[in-house]
Amino acid sequence: MTEINSVTTLVQEGDVAVLTLNSPPVNALSAKVREGLDLGFKQAIESDAEAIVLICDGRTFIAGADITEFGGQMAGPSLQDVQATMENSPKPVIAAIHGTALGGGLEVALCAHYRVAVPSAKVGLPEVNIGLLPGAGGTQRLPRIVGVQKALEMVTSGQHVPAQQALAMGLVDEVVEEGKLREGAIAFANKALAENKPLVKVRENNAKLEEAKGKPEIFAEFRKANARKFRGFQAPENNIKAVEAAVTTGSFDEGIAEERKLFMELMMGPQSAAQRYYFFAERQAQKIPDVPDDTPTRPIKKVGVLGAGTMGGGIAMNFANVGIPVTIVELKQDALDRGLSTIRKNYERSRGADPAQTEKRMSMLTGSLDRADLADCDLIIEAVFERMDIKKEVFAALDKIAKPGAILASNTSYLNVDEIASVTSRPQDVIGLHFFSPANVMKLLEVIRGEKTAKDVIATSMKLAKQIGKIAVLAGVCPGFIGNRMLSQRQREAQKLVMEGAMPWDIDRVLYDFGFPMGPFAMSDLAGLDIGWVKENSKGESIRDVLCEMDRRGQKTGAGYYDYDENRTAKPSPVTEKIINDFIAKSGRNPRKISDEEILERCVYPMINEGAKILEEGKAIRSSDIDVVWVNGYGWPVYRGGPMYYGDQIGTAKVLAKMKEFQGAMGDDFKPSALLEKLAADGKKFSDFKQG
Structure with a gap:
């Protein structure tokens, strides 16, 4: 056995060279891994072996790129160098897959001439989930092997495809017995040699692209069918454009150039930065400083x-x-x-x-x-x-x-x-x-x-x-x-804005355009305005009371803040508008025109400030935990990272200045937290704050 480097070994079994990668926990494509693969393939090609198997130790095949390297200077050979060495090998290369071959892992496997997998294996290109697209040929090779429609579905959903399904799609060439991947891959390699199988380069197979050229509507129909799901996100559209480039150019190299351009556009943009931040935030939330990973747990059997x-x-x-x-x-x-x-x-x-x-x-x-x-x-x-x-x-x-x-x-x-x-x-x-x-x-x-x-x-x-x-x-x-405490700040301001002249649909539109699935008033209509409302005690003291007394209790009654048609499609209600204007008149105020910018700042900045108080009081361990709550529980758009991340992007000094401005005009509901004052004074972010 030859040790290529600290994570890669090469051994020859008969006519087959077996290149083994072992870089825990998930064999991510770090600089050391890329180096080992590059040197290992070159040595295997120069050896007297006639075929090469790439296999991984541990719980998985290559599970993707090393995300910690993103945005930094890459060391060692590039992934494209490794792929070129594999693809241009004069000897058949077989990728042996177990666990998950995701992102860069699948892109590596697609440069092998053949792929075998165990039944439990899964493959996919999930880069869209961190605001990116497959940047190492995935959007160009995948449609050539599975077809354009399936490629579009995979790259925009990030789905993990099970081995048997991948076999049916042509993404893997054989499924071998569970637990016997090494033997199965070597047997496949020997069979390929015995049958003199060709060196299949996915990049050279344009048949499925030619099929799609005759159906230009594929892309328009796919965009239309997924418009709601993709709303606000940039990455799905760039993924679609990259697959589209594979079809329209017909040239692999031109397609790769377009993929690279679209990849860098995402990599350098704010959405992917937010989604990569969130990727780590979700994992960090599981770490509790005084409850280490080895803390005993109680069995829960019933x-x-x-x-x-x-x-x-x-x-x-x-x-x-x-x-x-x-x-x-x-x-x-x-x-x-x-x-x-x-x-x-x-x-x-x-x-x-x-x-x-x-x-x-x-x-x-x-x-x-x-x-x-x-x-x-x-x-x-x-x-x-x-x-x-x-x-x-x-x-x-x-x-x-x-x-x-x-x-x-x-x-x-x-x-x-x-x-x-x-x-x-x-x-x-x-x-x-x-x-x-x-x-x-x-x-x-x-x-x-x-x-x-x-x-x-x-x-x-x-x-x-x-x-x-x-x-x-x-x-x-x-x-x-965490969540409802911050939500109460937004709800209060939304109600106050209505009493100053903003209509519910104005507020909902601003928050929807920001990226929320719906605004507070549409949400109230969906849940039912009569939650917690008691008919016998109602005296028409609030807009909600009057709406409920009129049996306008939300979508279930066909009317609430909005009017609804038979399909529950909402439209602004003149009834609600009159009720609001009557309440404003009774209060002795004059309604005013309120800008979208003020609506957003008044709904969001007090939430950020409340998050700072939660940190200050030790009720959340870290600011990123607050973001995880809001992304998963309240529909905060993940491409904006979360309220505390968003506050960091605006800048604590700017958030503080706006809170003070609102405090001067509207009172102590906008009183800045001590932590916000301190971070702004020190030129720091919420992410800099550490408990204790």
């Missing part, structure tokens, strides 16, 4: 959920989905039946619903009217009405029922977890698990650390979140925690 309503049912589905049995407790049989029926319907309506899978998941759920049936659960989550007296009654009861060591969790979105824990004899076992609605869909889970919450309870909750497919962020106890 879960109890108190409440079978929208939240309780959605929470239960998360555990059933991964095979953890759930006992759901309700007060009345009809409520329990309704909850279980809704869960079943959710499963049946889900895309690609499989009746057998639905039955398997439903079998994980047991309904009960008796809280005592929660006694054997390892984790009990309450999803009852958001009132402190009800929460306390529930936790006092659970304290007597739950077994020692069981975790008691509240799904509260706002209330004090320490106060809830105070009615138990085991506050160390109490934690907040704030799921977002719908709980079976939304990715975010705010994990609320109480004053006495044990570290192993925190570690267990963070680990469990990952198991059920959630992105967890740790928060401290304060009203509304």
Whole structure:
């Protein structure tokens, strides 16, 4: 065996040279890896071997580029150098794939003459998820092998394609037995030699591009079909343009030049910078300084959920989905039946619903009217009405029922977890698990650390979140925690802006154009204006009261802030406009014209300021954690990184100046936080702030 460098070895088995890459954790294409591949292929070509197999040790094939090198000076041979060496090899090169061949990993594999994979392997080009496109020939080689339509779908979605599907698409040439990749790849290489198989260069195959030339509408139709999904993002459009270039130029080299131009446009732009920042922020959120990775966790083999309503049912589905049995407790049989029926319907309506899978998941759920049936659960989550007296009654009861060591969790979105824990004899076992609605869909889970919450309870909750497919962020106890605390700032300003003359649709439009899926008033109409509204107590004291009294309760009644047609398409309502103008007149004010810039600044800057207070008080570990909450829980556009990242891009000094300007004109709702003042004075960013 020859050691090429610290991450690459070369060994010859009969007529086949096997080049093995081992660069934990995911064999990313770092400078050392590129060097090893370049030297290794050159040595294999010069050896007396007749074929070359590229294989990786560890849990995966090359999982992509080394993202930490992006934007910096590349050392050693370029990826294109490695690809050229492979592609131009006079001996057949076979890429042996296990784990995931993603991004640059698949682009390397596409330069082999053949590809084999184990059944569990997946391949894909997910660069779009960090605001980029495949920059090493992916947009040029992929359509040549799978066709233009499939290439467009892959590069704009970042989907991971399973091995059997990749085989059907022609992306891999053979699927070999699981656990026997090395033997299978060598056997394939020997077969290629025996059959004198040609050295297939993907770059030279234009047949599928010629097919697409006769169908120029492919691109227009693809853009139209995905317009809503791609709204605001630059990367999907550049990916489409790069694939388009493969077809229109017909020349691989010209296509590569266009791909490079479009890649650099993204790489140097603000969107990819924000998306790369977010990529690391999401991973960083899992790191809790005083709860290290090796903190023991508690086994969670059975879960109890108190409440079978929208939240309780959605929470239960998360555990059933991964095979953890759930006992759901309700007060009345009809409520329990309704909850279980809704869960079943959710499963049946889900895309690609499989009746057998639905039955398997439903079998994980047991309904009960008796809280005592929660006694054997390892984790009990309450999803009852958001009132402190009800929460306390529930936790006092659970304290007597739950077994020692069981975790008691509240799904509260706002209330004090320490106060809830105070009615138990085991506050160390109490934690907040704030799921977002719908709980079976939304990715975010705010994990609320109480004053006495044990570290192993925190570690267990963070680990469990990952198991059920959630992105967890740790928060401290304060009203509304991270997300809702900041949201209240935006909601307040939105309501105030309406009373100054901005119409709800003006505010919604500005926030929608900024990148949110919808504005606050459209969101209220969707959720229902009557949430928390009590008809008997309503005295027409607010715009919402009057709308609800008129039975304008949102989309479900065909009218709310907006008017809706039979397809629930919204349009500005003259009824709402009159109600607003009447309220403004009663207040003695004169409505004024409010600019889009002021609407955006008044809705967003107080959120940033509140985020600074959350950091200052130690209720979030780092500013990037706040961004993860807002991207995953509230639809903040990921291409803007999150509110704190956005504040850093504007500059803390500019945010402070605007907050002071608003404070002078409108009062202490805009009082700057002490941390914002300090960071601005020191010329620093929110990302510079470290707890302690």
